[in-house]
Amino acid sequence: MxxxxxxxxxxxxxxxxxxxxxxxxxxxxxxxxxxxxxxxxxxxxxxxxxxxxxxxxxxxNRAVRPLRMPNPAAVYCVKKGGTLSTESTDKGQISYCHLPDGSVMEEWELFRRDNPAPKK
CATH class of the missing domain: 1.10.287 (Helix Hairpins)
Structure with a gap:
């Protein structure tokens, strides 16, 4: 100065x-x-x-903190009793939900199926 x-x-x-x-x-x-x-x-x-x-x-000089907001689709999968797995592809990563009945769905597909968007 x-x-x-x-x-x-x-x-x-x-x-x-x-x-x-x-x-x-x-x-x-x-x-x-x-x-x-x-x-x-x-x-x-x-x-x-x-x-x-x-x-x-x-x-x-301040430290940047991540938001720590959980993925709603992953939370929903676990809430349904499922387990998560992630696959890497050439387009990125895809997370799957392995449900207790043996079925496997992409986590967001499961979330949207069971929680449809409200109609306007």
Whole structure:
């Protein structure tokens, strides 16, 4: 942050010396007022952005926790007395529910069959 303020100070010095070297006193006063207003605005913006940077670093250091929300289809399978198995295919993973009666169904297929979506 100190480097930013010293950089702004250097810019203001160059700007002010350019204003004082220019011809015409009225123009210099107007330019100086604009320069001071611009400098105040630049310092304010820099301060605001500096505050955002510190907050970003705090958030970056926080640990990300998973949601830990269970798969409703898997929960339903176990509730029905079934056991789960997962197969990997070229399209991804498929989970199956092995029910107590010996039947095997894809877990979401079983869930949707027994829990149809409400009609609108």
């Amino acid at each position: 100190l480097k930013t303020y010293s950089g702004l100070y250097a810019i203001l010095n160059v700007y002010n010396s350019a204003c004082h070297d220019a011809a015409g006193m009225k123009e210099n006063k107007m330019s100086a007022k604009k320069g001071v207003s611009g400098a105040v605005l630049a310092v304010a913006i820099t301060g605001l952005l500096g505050g955002c940077h510190e907050q970003h670093e705090e958030n970056a």
